[in-house]
Amino acid sequence: MEQVPLSHVLILSSILFFLGIYGFFSRRNMITMLMSVELILNSININFVAFNKYLYPHQLEGVFFTLFIITIAAAEVSLAIAIVINLYRRFNTIDIEDTNTMKF
Amino acid sequence: MSASAILFYILGALILTFGILTVFTRKIFRAAVYLLLSLIGIAGIYILMDMQFVAALQIVIYVGGIVVLIIFSIFLTHQAGERLPSRLPKHLLWAVSMASVGLGLTIWTLYNYSYTPAGIAPIEHSVKNIGRQLLSYDKFGYVFPFEVVSVLLLAAMIGSIVIAMKKKQETPSNSPNSGEKKILN
Numbered sequence: 001m002e003q004v005p006l007s008h009v010l011i012l013s014s015i016l017f018f019l020g021i022y023g024f025f026s027r028r029n030m031i032t033m034l035m036s037v038e039l040i041l042n043s044i045n046i047n048f049v050a051f052n053k054y055l056y057p058h059q060l061e062g063v064f065f066t067l068f069i070i071t072i073a074a075a076e077v078s079l080a081i082a083i084v085i086n087l088y089r090r091f092n093t094i095d096i097e098d099t100n101t102m103k104f
Numbered sequence: 105m106s107a108s109a110i111l112f113y114i115l116g117a118l119i120l121t122f123g124i125l126t127v128f129t130r131k132i133f134r135a136a137v138y139l140l141l142s143l144i145g146i147a148g149i150y151i152l153m154d155m156q157f158v159a160a161l162q163i164v165i166y167v168g169g170i171v172v173l174i175i176f177s178i179f180l181t182h183q184a185g186e187r188l189p190s191r192l193p194k195h196l197l198w199a200v201s202m203a204s205v206g207l208g209l210t211i212w213t214l215y216n217y218s219y220t221p222a223g224i225a226p227i228e229h230s231v232k233n234i235g236r237q238l239l240s241y242d243k244f245g246y247v248f249p250f251e252v253v254s255v256l257l258l259a260a261m262i263g264s265i266v267i268a269m270k271k272k273q274e275t276p277s278n279s280p281n282s283g284e285k286k287i288l289n
Contacts, residue, residue, distance in 0.1 A: 056221075074260075075259075
């Protein structure tokens with residue numbers, strides 16, 4: 001792994017990040033938007049671990065940030081899916097173009 | 105090129121392929137399965153970087169928890185085999201331009217920055233060291249964020265139960281005011 005330069009890992013994670021951005025803005029379905037958010041969070045985790053491994057191997061800060069991001073992602077997904085199920089009960093759809101009752 | 109470098113490039117190609125399929129496929133269940141494979145590939149990259157604990161967390165929480173939750177909610181809210189509609193061309197243009205301009209800027213910055221390692225003797229990224237520092241309350245201890253995140257998880261659990269709970273149907277015998285409300289309305 002030492003022969004892989006750090007910039008290649010960062011390019012992998014940034015491509016993944018912007019794939020997530022594209023998916024978030026191009027999807028209409030809320031669950032697929034949630035999947036795109038997961039891709040974004042994962043690419044950031046790769047960044048943290050790579051910086052910790054390559055540049056600051058004498059400490060563990062990247063691991064801790066990754067750990068907390070994974071925890072918060074779990075909380076976020078459970079809340080988002082609760083909201084999606086509630087919306088589905090009320091409007092019978094989870095398409096963002098159709099659920100515009102509270103749209104300004 | 106060593107074996108681990110070759111493995112890294114293979115895993116990276118797999119992750120990107122499945123990520124692209126997640127974003128572009130028109131079947132929602134396939135998107136969830138591609139997301140699952142992409143997350144497993146990311147766990148492989150953590151293992152290549154000697155972060156076995158993070159890789160285990162990735163498998164247990166993301167693959168075992170989050171994706172399964174997403175698949176359950178897909179089954180609750182979709183008919184099988186339904187094709188997803190695509191957005192208006194205006195939105196797609198915005199998405200493509202934002203993603204491509206951002207990616208170009210980021211990769212340009214990444215290439216023009218010189219990374220300097222700290223150059224201090226590395227420590228072992230073992231579960232023992234992680235656990236000691238995570239639960240220590242000395243100078244670089246992480247026990248306070250640990251507790252805060254546990255409260256956050258509890259709040260998220262209670263909140264998602266309350267949000268997803270079905271409201272009980274009001275019967276006239278239970279609530280004396282409901283009859284009056286009907287007349288007023």
